[in-house]
Amino acid sequence: MARYWPEPAYQHGTAARTGVLLVNLGTPDAPTAAALRPYLKQFLSDPRVVEIPRMVWWPILNGIILNTRPAASAKKYASVWMNEGSPLKVHTERQAKLLAGYLTKAGHPDLDIDFAMRYGSPSIADRLKAMRSRGCNRILVVPLYPQYSASTTATVVDEVARCLGRMRNQPELRFVRNFHDDPAYIEALARSVRDHWMKNGEPDRLVMSFHGIPRRSLDLGDPYHCECHKTGRLLAEALGLPRERALVTFQSRFGKAEWLKPYTQPTLEALAAQGVGRVDVICPGFVADCLETLEEIAMECREAFLEHGGKEFHYIPCLNENHEWIDALTRLSIAHLGNWLEIKRPDETSLAATRSRAMEKGATR
Ligand SMILES: C=CC1=C(C)c2cc3[nH]c(cc4nc(cc5[nH]c(cc1n2)c(C)c5CCC(=O)O)C(CCC(=O)O)=C4C)c(C)c3C=C
Ligand SMILES: [Fe+2]
Ligand SMILES: [Fe+2]
Numbered sequence: 098m099a100r101y102w103p104e105p106a107y108q109h110g111t112a113a114r115t116g117v118l119l120v121n122l123g124t125p126d127a128p129t130a131a132a133l134r135p136y137l138k139q140f141l142s143d144p145r146v147v148e149i150p151r152m153v154w155w156p157i158l159n160g161i162i163l164n165t166r167p168a169a170s171a172k173k174y175a176s177v178w179m180n181e182g183s184p185l186k187v188h189t190e191r192q193a194k195l196l197a198g199y200l201t202k203a204g205h206p207d208l209d210i211d212f213a214m215r216y217g218s219p220s221i222a223d224r225l226k227a228m229r230s231r232g233c234n235r236i237l238v239v240p241l242y243p244q245y246s247a248s249t250t251a252t253v254v255d256e257v258a259r260c261l262g263r264m265r266n267q268p269e270l271r272f273v274r275n276f277h278d279d280p281a282y283i284e285a286l287a288r289s290v291r292d293h294w295m296k297n298g299e300p301d302r303l304v305m306s307f308h309g310i311p312r313r314s315l316d317l318g319d320p321y322h323c324e325c326h327k328t329g330r331l332l333a334e335a336l337g338l339p340r341e342r343a344l345v346t347f348q349s350r351f352g353k354a355e356w357l358k359p360y361t362q363p364t365l366e367a368l369a370a371q372g373v374g375r376v377d378v379i380c381p382g383f384v385a386d387c388l389e390t391l392e393e394i395a396m397e398c399r400e401a402f403l404e405h406g407g408k409e410f411h412y413i414p415c416l417n418e419n420h421e422w423i424d425a426l427t428r429l430s431i432a433h434l435g436n437w438l439e440i441k442r443p444d445e446t447s448l449a450a451t452r453s454r455a456m457e458k459g460a461t462r
Contacts (some may be wrong), residue, residue: 100228100263101158101263101264101265102263102264102265104265104266113232113234113235113440114207114208114209114231114232114233114234114235115207115208115209115233115235115236115434115437115440116208116210116211116228116231116233116235116236116237117196117200117208117209117210117211117236117237117239117430117434118208118211118212118224118225118236118237118238118239118324119189119192119196119210119211119212119213119239119241120141120212120213120215120229120238120239120240120241120253121186121189121212121214121215121216121240121241121384121385122185122214122215122216122249122387123136123139123140123185123214123215123216123217124136124183124185124186124214124216124217124388125137125171125183125217126183126217126388128171128172128174128175128178128183128220129171129280130168130171131166131167132170132171133166133167133168133170133174134163135162136216136217137163137166137167137170138158138163139216139217140216141158141301142161143156143216145247145248145251145252145255146248146252148311148313148314155446168201168347169409170388173388173392174388174392176391176396177302177387177388177391177392178391182388184385184386184387184388184391185214185386185387185388186214186384188385188386188387188415188417188418189212189214189241189385190212192212192241192384192385192418192423192426193210193211193212193418194210195321195418195423195427196210196423196427196430197210199423199426199427200427200430200431202425203431205431205434205438208434209228209231209232209233211224211228212224213225213232215249215252215253215256220247221253221257221260222256222260222263225257225260228268229264229266229268233268234268234269234420235268235269235270235271235437235440236268236269236270236271236272237270237271237272237273237430237433237434238254238257238270238271238272239252239272239273239426239429239430239433239436240253240254240272240273241384241385242275242324242382243275243276243277243279243282243324243328243381243382244275244277244307244320244321244324244328244382245274245275245277245320245321245324245383246280246310246314246319246320246321246323247314247319248310248314248319250274250275253272254272255343256295257270257272258462261320271433271434273429273433274348275324276327276334276425276429277324277327277328278324278327278328278331279425279429281421281424281425281428281429282422282425283328283331283332283335283342284335284421284425285416285419285421285422285424285425286328286332286335286379286381286416287332287335287336288412288419288421289414289416289419289421290303290332290336290338290377290380291381293377293411293413294440296337297411300340300375300376300377300409300411301374301375302342302343302344302368302373302375302376302377302378303321303333303338303342303343303344303375303376303377303379304344304346304361304364304365304368304376304377304378304379305328305329305332305333305343305344305345305346305376305378305379305380305417306346306347306348306361306378306379306380306382306394307325307328307329307345307346307347307348307357307380307381307382308347308348308349308380308383308389309347309348309349309350309360310322310347310356310357310358311355311356311357312354312355312357312358313354313355314354315357319428321357322357325345325347325357325382326345328381328382329345329381331444332379332381335377343398344359344364345364346359346360346364346388347359347361348360348361348362348380348393348394348398349389349393361378361394361398362397362401364400365378365398365401365402365405365407365410366402366405368402368407369402369403369405369406369407370392370405370406371402372406373407374408374409375407375409375410375411376402376409376410376411377411377412377413378394378398378410378411378413379412379413380394380410380415383415384415384416384417384422385415385416385417386415386417387415388416390412390414390415394412395412398410398418399412
């Protein structure tokens with residue numbers, strides 16, 4: 098097999114597009130055990146995601162997890178699947194289309210906007226190839242994770258770097274690391290909560306639930322926990338909520354090890370048991386609704402809260418296609434594209450003009 102990808106058929110010297118690649122986690126192609134298996138295998142084989150020595154992890158993954166989890170997860174996916182496909186992919190694709198429109202309106206019609214999934218399809222490799230073949234030689238990669246974590250953001254960087262390792266003619270690259278305290282992102286969240294409260298009144302507690310990671314990652318220096326708390330504090334401040342009415346919790350625990358605490362579902366059950374009547378739950382770490390929000394929070398956690406004596410449970414949807422969020426994403430992209438936005442494709446007329454100006458100044462060529 099050739100070490101390098103074949104070069105796309107563009108003309109040397111003239112191809113000079115700038116692109117933005119949005120990347121989210123990934124999802125199976127169908128809500129079936131057959132589709133779940135390869136997706137979970139790819140995801141859970143990533144050493145950034147499961148940091149257990151291969152010798153120990155491989156037999157567990159291949160012997161137990163990949164024989165039981167695909168069918169169980171497929172049922173859950175089926176309960177949230179949309180006509181157009183998996184919610185995570187549907188929303189991410191819409192976000193990419195909207196971003197292209199917003200950037201055009203902001204005066205940047207030449208940008209090439211695409212999206213990829215870290216696991217499953219469309220893969221980062223396929224989309225990078227497509228962007229190269231459209232002439233992109235500068236690419237801004239935006240992992241759609243507001244809070245940085247090695248298990249999410251860093252794996253996107255790893256995968257992009259692996260792809261560049263297969264390219265002879267590499268593009269120039271930039272990455273967004275995080276946007277957990279970006280004022281426009283916080284305001285987009287606050288706006289979605291205020292809109293919900295305008296229609297439904299205010300809850301006794303606002304629970305801000307983030308995806309968990311193993312506690313050990315925090316001890317080893319992952320900034321994720323800290324960034325989630327900062328997002329939570331800024332959102333509570335933007336809403337004018339006193340600290341005792343706003344809680345940060347962590348969901349989606351996987352396996353037996355300790356994960357970040359407090360865990361979302363037990364917290365909700367405890368609140369219900371203490372007599373808290375109404376909770377609203379928002380998931381600020383996910384910019385698109387997905388299995389973890391629509392099934393785990395809006396279905397499982399709702400049921401648990403009500404079963405433990407809670408009266409009213411409101412799930413506040415992710416930012417998805419909200420105007421304020423696409424606007425925030427547009428600003429974030431423009432800020433990180435920076436001076437790339439000033440670089441124009443050199444066309445023949447401007448080259449000729451530069452040459453004649455140089456002649457006028459007395460240059461010899
Ligand atoms: C096994 C360890 C896992 C870590 C660590 C982890 C971190 C992590 N994940 C997200 C975002 C998402 N995770 C999603 C699904 C999902 N996550 C894990 C495991 C870990 N996640 C699994 C096994 C699954 C698959 C579903 C299942 O079988 O339960 C999703 C939803 C995907 C979808 O298709 O809808 C998202 C999004 C973050 C942000 C994160 C660490 C910060
Ligand atoms: Fe996850
Ligand atoms: Fe889950």
